[in-house]
Amino acid sequence: MIIPSSFIKVEGSESTLSRRVNEHIERYIRLVLEDPSNVEAVAVKLLNDEEAMLLFASKMIESIRRESEVSWRSYLDFLGTVEEKFRDAGIDVSEALEVVVEHDEWKLRSLMEDLSKYVEVMSFFVNYQGEAERYLVVSFALLLLLVSSLKAETPRQLRAIGEELARLANELESYLVTFMLMEENYKVEGEFEPARSPEELSKVLGLE
């Protein structure tokens, strides 16, 4: 999901809406910090919190309507801060963050450039409801982990958050690639060349 810039400034947010989102999410962040491996259950709780969802939706619309480029830069700054905190603790989360950004960037681009195409891709939510629900859990769990990481106080807490971040980003990537393929209506071509050994594969790929 696209994280609105003012939302991610956990402290000192300016608008009333941002303040309300921050206040509302606080209790979920506390739960994640208590046990990062429980983040998916916390995300489910958050998804069932109607007021929180309404606030999130409003915040996302506000952030897209306003200067999306500014929001996006703030978002990247936020992720930079997250990565730095992990790096200082000797934990590499760069691959996970790359996937999260790639996903959010794809989503933002789709929304801004071709809304009808995006809506078409989101037929996924109608046709694959079980997987769609899981996608929401994964997305919100990642959001909770990212915000929680900034509030983590011990290396152990941060390590546990980092492990969950890597695992869930990997799962998010499966959805991302699926959406990308749906967007371009990807179809298998059906013309193949076989290879049974490294030499044959090398030849097929034109490496020789």
Add this chain to the structure above:
Amino acid sequence: MSEQFKHEALVENRFKKSFRNIDSEHQELIFEKMKQLLNNEIQGEYLKGPYKGLKKVRVGKYRIIYSDHEPCRVIFYDVRPRESAYT
């Protein structure tokens, strides 16, 4: 005669075309990853919904899309650049 892979590779034309446009350093990395997949040393993750038979695996700045649902066969469909602005 060189050692055979555990699984046969089938490489789709689209994969070959994409592969040819990649720099040699990444070509080597992708080639190594393909060998690992063909020797059953690593596993990617399944895609979802309409593409649930396909899998993806990351290789540096690229991503291989393939399937291994047929016994003793790995089908390579495409290799694509990852599009992350965050590096």
